[in-house]
């Protein structure tokens with residue numbers, strides 16, 4: 001078996017002439033935390049959409065755990081254990097926080113086409129759902145309506161629901177955007193903890209978090225890979241400093 | 257890790273989650289009122305109203321809980337009506353078998369039309385259902401079995417299970433009430449099942465449901481077939497009640513009326529569409545002296561109600577009291 005959980009080969013995405021992702025070949029080593037960084041509009045979210053099959057690549061191929069998923073459907077990719085979160089917070093707004101996690105846990109049943117049964121049988125997932133809410137610091141929000149929670153709390157809720165699927169690989173698109181300091185540290189610790197035995201690919205702007213928890217960093221600009229390596233290598237790269245950070249060097253922001 | 261950061265605002269009070277118990281109470285209350293209703297209104301009128309009310313509930317299952325707005329639901333109501341009428345009159349089947357035939361026929365039509373429409377999103381889905389319904393309408397207009405403008409007339413009501421004579425309007429009404437309550441309870445069961453939970457999640461955020469690994473098209477198609485089958489149950493029962501099946505049953509105005517009933521009563525509420533159906537029927541009844549103007553008045557009331565209570569009659573009440581009806 002290859003040492004990589006996810007490999008792409010020359011993946012390209014064109015939107016009516018505009019190339020958002022250009023010939024990207026990524027290799028994400030199994031059981032590492034891999035960061036994808038780059039300025040706004042670099043194509044990070046588009047990459048995630050391609051990897052999780054929410055978008056069809058114009059060219060190139062994607063392999064996940066040795067399996068070609070270039071033509072798979074997004075729900076099936078999720079079933080293989082490659083699960084994503086969204087940059088724009090994705091919750092079920094009229095569900096309570098508990099129900100948001102429970103609907104993810106419900107996937108363990110396989111398909112739920114049993115329309116003749118009572119939903120009371122889903123209560124078997126309540127205790128695990130509460131545990132997961134507790135892990136992301138949402139114990140006090142169990143019964144809150146997800147749509148009415150503050151932004152940072154929604155992000156945490158989405159992470160809890162993603163973890164509920166117990167995925168082999170997580171793709172997290174700016175998981176800490178909109179969170180306060182304490183929550184950022186909490187979620188960074190959580191990601192570090194859940195990454196044991198799992199693979200994580202995350203988009204993150206907070207460089208102190210990236211330097212603290214990520215093993216490998218890929219820098220993307222204008223759809224192309226600009227540099228790759230660990231934090232020391234990438235932050236020392238002059239073209240990264242120029243393209244991504246302007247005059248500001250990554251070390252300046254990188255005390256975690 | 258239960259601590260909340262000091263700057264964090266207090267969590268809001270618990271969500272007005274779907275309290276299924278209040279919905280059951282509402283259904284029970286409705287059943288009591290309907291059981292007593294023949295004291296106040298003609299049983300024949302009430303029986304017809306219940307058929308339309310069940311039709312509205314079936315429609316609401318799809319739009320209110322599945323988020324799928326069909327512009328062509330009359331195709332299920334109407335074709336089941338024709339099938340039941342034909343089965344009872346030409347094949348001489350007893351009413352229960354005729355109703356079953358119509359219901360299953362609508363379910364099959366739901367399977368076929370669902371396969372064609374469900375992958376389209378939003379307004380495209382609505383348009384395809386409308387186009388398919390128009391196709392069904394033209395078949396009904398041309399087919400030798402449906403008798404064009406005349407429709408199928410003089411359908412025998414027969415004896416239910418060979419025992420209960422349906423020619424008596426009061427007897428007929430209570431049989432229809434039993435069918436109606438069966439349909440309504442089925443919808444309640446579907447909405448509050450593991451399947452219903454996924455369906456509501458898809459309505460809330462389809463992309464997220466996909467990313468959790470749910471094959472959403474399959475759930476939507478199942479909801480579509482269930483809704484079509486229950487709409488068929490309503491249409492088939494109506495054929496026995498009215499002793500006829502006509503082009504009106506498959507006409508696009510019937511598809512429009514069921515949208516109206518659902519919106520006025522309260523989309524996504526359990527009993528709202530029933531109220532919506534009675535409001536619209538009562539209006540048509542009492543305003544019939546205005547002739548052509550009924551449509552205009554109905555349209556005006558529709559606009560006013562949609563603008564002033566967006567959740568519908570029952571939806572607004574439920575929201576006011578923070579309960580689920």
Ligand SMILES: Nc1ncnc2c1ncn2[C@@H]1O[C@H](COP(=O)(O)OP(=O)(O)O)[C@@H](O)[C@H]1O
Nearest residue numbers: 015018020038039040041042043044045046047
């Ligand atoms: N569906 C789309 N159609 C057209 N252009 C798009 C689409 N999605 C993204 N883009 C464009 O692709 C570029 C990359 O966007 P995105 O992947 O969201 O960047 P990032 O996540 O790195 O900020 C942007 O210029 C954006 O406008």
Ligand SMILES: [Mg+2]
Nearest residue numbers: 044045046087
């Ligand atoms: Mg992005």
